Amino acid sequence: MSLIPRAAPAASMAFAGRDPAVISLLKMLPLLLLLTFSSAAAPPAAASPSAVHNNNWAVLVCTSRFWFNYRHMANTLSLYRTVKRLGIPDERIILMLADDMACNPRNNYPAQVFNNENHQLNLYGDNVEVDYRGYEVTVENFLRVLTGRHESAVPRSKRLLSDEGSHILLYMTGHGGDEFLKFQDNEELQSHDLADAVKQMKEKHRFKELLIMVDTCQAATLFSQLQSPGVLAIGSSMKGENSYSHHLDSDIGVSVVDRFTFHTLAFFEKLNMYSNASLNSLFNSYDPSMLLSTAYYRMDLYKRALNEVMERYIYF
Amino acid sequence: ARALMMPPSTARRLCFLSLLLLLLLLAAAASATADAAAAEEFTEELLLRPLPDRKALAHFHFRSSAPPASAAGRHHHLFPKAISQLVQKFHISELELSFTQGRWNYEQWGGYDPMSTNNAKPPGVELWAIFDLPLAEIDATWKNLTHTLSGLFCASINFLESSTAFSAPRWGFKLNEGNLRYGALPREAVCTENLTPWLKLLPCRDKAGIASLLYRPSVYKGYYHSQKLKLKSSQSLGIILDQTLTVVLQPNTVSGKQLHSTGGQLQPSWSMEHLFSKKLSGKCLVSKSSRVFVEIEKGIVDNVDKAGSDVSSNNDLFVLSTAPDRSLKELDNLEVQSSSLYEYDVNNYNSDKPLNVGITWKLPLIWSCTRAPYHASRFLMGSGNERGSIAMSFLSTGLDKQLVDSSNDCSIKAVVFQVVPWYVKVYYHSLEVFIDGNSKAISEVVDKIHVTPSEDKLLPGTMEMLLKFPCSMQLATLTLDFDKGFLHIDEYPPDANQGFDIPSALVSFPEFNSSRSYPEADPLFVSPLLENFKEDGVVKSYTEVLLVPLTTPDFSMPYNVITFTCTVLALYFGSLLNALRRRIGEEERGLKKLLLGNCNLHCFSLNLKC
Numbered sequence: 001m002s003l004i005p006r007a008a009p010a011a012s013m014a015f016a017g018r019d020p021a022v023i024s025l026l027k028m029l030p031l032l033l034l035l036t037f038s039s040a041a042a043p044p045a046a047a048s049p050s051a052v053h054n055n056n057w058a059v060l061v062c063t064s065r066f067w068f069n070y071r072h073m074a075n076t077l078s079l080y081r082t083v084k085r086l087g088i089p090d091e092r093i094i095l096m097l098a099d100d101m102a103c104n105p106r107n108n109y110p111a112q113v114f115n116n117e118n119h120q121l122n123l124y125g126d127n128v129e130v131d132y133r134g135y136e137v138t139v140e141n142f143l144r145v146l147t148g149r150h151e152s153a154v155p156r157s158k159r160l161l162s163d164e165g166s167h168i169l170l171y172m173t174g175h176g177g178d179e180f181l182k183f184q185d186n187e188e189l190q191s192h193d194l195a196d197a198v199k200q201m202k203e204k205h206r207f208k209e210l211l212i213m214v215d216t217c218q219a220a221t222l223f224s225q226l227q228s229p230g231v232l233a234i235g236s237s238m239k240g241e242n243s244y245s246h247h248l249d250s251d252i253g254v255s256v257v258d259r260f261t262f263h264t265l266a267f268f269e270k271l272n273m274y275s276n277a278s279l280n281s282l283f284n285s286y287d288p289s290m291l292l293s294t295a296y297y298r299m300d301l302y303k304r305a306l307n308e309v310m311e312r313y314i315y316f
Numbered sequence: 317a318r319a320l321m322m323p324p325s326t327a328r329r330l331c332f333l334s335l336l337l338l339l340l341l342l343a344a345a346a347s348a349t350a351d352a353a354a355a356e357e358f359t360e361e362l363l364l365r366p367l368p369d370r371k372a373l374a375h376f377h378f379r380s381s382a383p384p385a386s387a388a389g390r391h392h393h394l395f396p397k398a399i400s401q402l403v404q405k406f407h408i409s410e411l412e413l414s415f416t417q418g419r420w421n422y423e424q425w426g427g428y429d430p431m432s433t434n435n436a437k438p439p440g441v442e443l444w445a446i447f448d449l450p451l452a453e454i455d456a457t458w459k460n461l462t463h464t465l466s467g468l469f470c471a472s473i474n475f476l477e478s479s480t481a482f483s484a485p486r487w488g489f490k491l492n493e494g495n496l497r498y499g500a501l502p503r504e505a506v507c508t509e510n511l512t513p514w515l516k517l518l519p520c521r522d523k524a525g526i527a528s529l530l531y532r533p534s535v536y537k538g539y540y541h542s543q544k545l546k547l548k549s550s551q552s553l554g555i556i557l558d559q560t561l562t563v564v565l566q567p568n569t570v571s572g573k574q575l576h577s578t579g580g581q582l583q584p585s586w587s588m589e590h591l592f593s594k595k596l597s598g599k600c601l602v603s604k605s606s607r608v609f610v611e612i613e614k615g616i617v618d619n620v621d622k623a624g625s626d627v628s629s630n631n632d633l634f635v636l637s638t639a640p641d642r643s644l645k646e647l648d649n650l651e652v653q654s655s656s657l658y659e660y661d662v663n664n665y666n667s668d669k670p671l672n673v674g675i676t677w678k679l680p681l682i683w684s685c686t687r688a689p690y691h692a693s694r695f696l697m698g699s700g701n702e703r704g705s706i707a708m709s710f711l712s713t714g715l716d717k718q719l720v721d722s723s724n725d726c727s728i729k730a731v732v733f734q735v736v737p738w739y740v741k742v743y744y745h746s747l748e749v750f751i752d753g754n755s756k757a758i759s760e761v762v763d764k765i766h767v768t769p770s771e772d773k774l775l776p777g778t779m780e781m782l783l784k785f786p787c788s789m790q791l792a793t794l795t796l797d798f799d800k801g802f803l804h805i806d807e808y809p810p811d812a813n814q815g816f817d818i819p820s821a822l823v824s825f826p827e828f829n830s831s832r833s834y835p836e837a838d839p840l841f842v843s844p845l846l847e848n849f850k851e852d853g854v855v856k857s858y859t860e861v862l863l864v865p866l867t868t869p870d871f872s873m874p875y876n877v878i879t880f881t882c883t884v885l886a887l888y889f890g891s892l893l894n895a896l897r898r899r900i901g902e903e904e905r906g907l908k909k910l911l912l913g914n915c916n917l918h919c920f921s922l923n924l925k926c
Contacts, residue, residue, distance in 0.1 A: 066811075103417065103505055103506065103536050111507060111532040111535070124532075126512070128512060129470050129512055131470065133471070133472060134504070135809055135810070136474075153464075154463060154467075155463055155464050155467025155468070157468075158466075158467050184810040185810050186871075
């Protein structure tokens with residue numbers, strides 16, 4: 001893993017070209033090259049010179065089944081709603097829900113899922129499309145989605161058809177622990193499984209940048225084996241810490257949202273498609289005393305400074 | 317100018333003629349495409365019916381039809397392209413896919429009419445398809461079809477791909493030459509995500525027309541909801557796609573609990589707004605016709621006749637909130653009026669004057685719906701995790717006495733079709749039949765039986781049976797013994813302790829026809845919904861889904877952890893205590909000392925050295 005970023009003179013030239021005052025500096029091109037080489041904040045070159053960010057994908061996974069894990073479903077659906085509202089269409093979203101909460105016989109409000117006890121927002125809406133549901137949410141299918149290695153009969157709507165210009169948001173929630181994430185009480189996804197899948201994705205040029213957000217207990221341990229460049233990881237808690245639910249809805253009878261997702265959502269609800277908020281402000285909005293855990297972000301694989309990163313995952 | 321051979325006037329005439337010819341060609345082409353495009357049709361209809369147990373039935377019916385592919389090519393403007401591609405790619409001649417939650421209450425909601433025959437479906441997902449292919453290719457095509465439908469409708473229909481999940485009945489389900497495949501998933505959840513793509517197949521989606529009434533919380537709060545997609549494709553007629561959604565709702569009205577002055581309880585008066593929280597503000601503009609029907613059943617019509625009044629929309633027993641545009645009478649075999657339909661043309665309504673059809677009851681009324689000749693139900697017998705029995709019972713509902721003459725050699729035929737997964741190993745030789753409590757020989761009751769026994773991990777057990785019951789019978793019971801099988805640890809679902817499902821069995825009565833006739837209807841009045849009612853169909857009913865608990869390994873991690881930990885601790889502490897407290901050889905030394913002591917005493921007494 002090289003620490004010196006490979007410079008992209010074309011990119012820096014383009015950037016320089018925007019500012020009319022700098023045009024005169026074009027004569028000092030060699031000096032400019034030297035400067036970009038030594039600067040740590042220079043943008044990295046993509047693996048292929050044509051890799052320009054031109055599409056966004058979201059893979060949202062809820063790994064828990066049973067009624068008492070209602071909050072994990074609400075977490076995922078909250079992200080789904082946010083991502084749809086800010087511009088990613090259903091064709092570019094892979095939604096995996098391990099159980100059916102909206103039409104569950106225990107749900108007093110059929111076809112409605114709430115993430116707040118005020119019941120003001122119906123997350124299920126009228127136009128939800130779930131790609132993998134129920135027993136289909138397994139570690140095998142999850143890894144197949146990430147790596148793109150499906151059987152020939154699998155339809156397009158269930159495939160992650162990203163390319164080297166894609167920015168992908170991967171959000172996972174459920175129960176987890178030290179270096180693992182539990183799938184449906186039956187099997188687990190380990191940190192090295194995830195790291196291998198991401199590595200395969202990078203080899204096959206399936207993403208330009210990948211943002212992984214995980215809301216489980218000890219979420220940060222899931223990223224310990226990641227090594228691929230261009231990956232940014234956010235976890236809701238560190239090793240040894242639990243992630244807690246936010247509040248209990250006495251009408252529905254279970255907790256309806258987790259703290260980390262609740263605060264993430266509170267941040268995104270203030271945005272619209274044209275906002276210019278950066279990831280840095282998202283990180284700064286996490287308050288350990290409100291989360292009751294320490295939100296962790298892994299930035300060493302990600303070459304750009306976070307205050308430069310607009311919410312590029314959400315819009316073009 | 318010298319190159320010009322023809323005189324100028326002729327050239328001009330030629331130019332004019334060629335232009336005319338071109339225009340004619342264009343017009344012909346335009347009309348041809350217009351003809352082809354105009355042959356695509358879409359109609360939408362809604363049928364409302366009050367049910368005897370204070371509920372209301374709403375049946376949405378959308379039909380899209382496309383002309384044969386040779387006429388229109390691959391271009392569609394109303395018909396959903398996804399469906400035409402599906403039909404072409406998989407060579408489908410007939411397909412039906414239904415998503416159902418809840419159980420159709422045959423006792424209260426009827427079992428003899430076309431509504432219950434066509435729209436009462438088993439819970440979960442049911443898919444059957446007839447392919448126009450050589451028999452050897454059908455299984456592979458079925459597998460690809462299940463995957464495509466799973467992506468199209470956001471459901472796990474792909475679980476029907478493996479040979480353990482589908483079967484190929486020859487005559488028990490529908491008569492065919494071996495190109496029919498049938499599969500059912502009883503535990504599949506049905507929710508908004510299945511309705512979303514289903515609505516996207518309609519030209520107006522849920523934005524305009526009758527589909528705009530579908531308020532999701534109302535639909536999924538119902539006692540029964542079933543969305544169905546039925547395809548028929550042929551070279552001559554093109555593709556006809558019928559999408560229906562049948563919902564049984566409890567109208568939330570205040571008047572439901574009122575007591576009438578006569579002491580009886582009034583049926584709840586409801587309207588479309590009570591059912592769907594919305595009124596209908598216009599039709600889908602590309603639909604050929606858009607209608608709402610209110611069906612008043614035979615039971616109510618008989619009561620109105622008894623009360624002496626005319627069966628109009630405003631009579632002594634009930635009144636409809638809006639005057640209908642037309643009323644249709646259904647006549648049964650004896651030319652007696654059976655049920656009544658009131659039709660509203662949505663074309664006459666718009667957002668300024670929305671349509672809100674409703675019924676208000678004036679007098680308390682109790683009526684019942686016509687039922688199938690036998691009420692078929694199925695249950696499990698036996699206890700323990702080793703073996704059990706499946707029992708099917710047929711309870712006479714008294715219909716046979718009305719419609720069939722009760723001479724001595726009269727019998728009623730019933731066809732039973734049942735698929736049982738491989739891990740419930742049914743012994744078909746153990747079939748026993750009891751009629752009115754007496755055991756009968758199989759040959760007396762079973763006319764024809766076709767069994768495909770199950771193979772472990774390969775095939776489910778399929779049974780198709782033709783039974784002949786005597787007309788005077790009250791109750792018949794069939795029992796089949798089975799052994800419970802073992803699954804590999806990887807084959808258990810995550811919630812294995814809930815149990816495993818045996819899909820619904822289908823019972824049909826081939827001698828009873830559920831079709832209806834509306835002889836007085838205007839021949840120009842074409843309604844696909846009524847066409848479906850007029851089609852010949854046998855009376856059929858589905859039994860319950862059975863839940864079989866199987867032996868499961870102990871998946872509980874805490875129990876295993878406690879057991880292992882306690883064992884390790886016991887071994888550790890046991891060995892430690894042994895090591896600390898027990899002195900090796902101490903016992904032997906103690907015994908030796910005792911012996912020596914005795915010896916010394918003995919020697920001393922004998923003055924001998926020891």
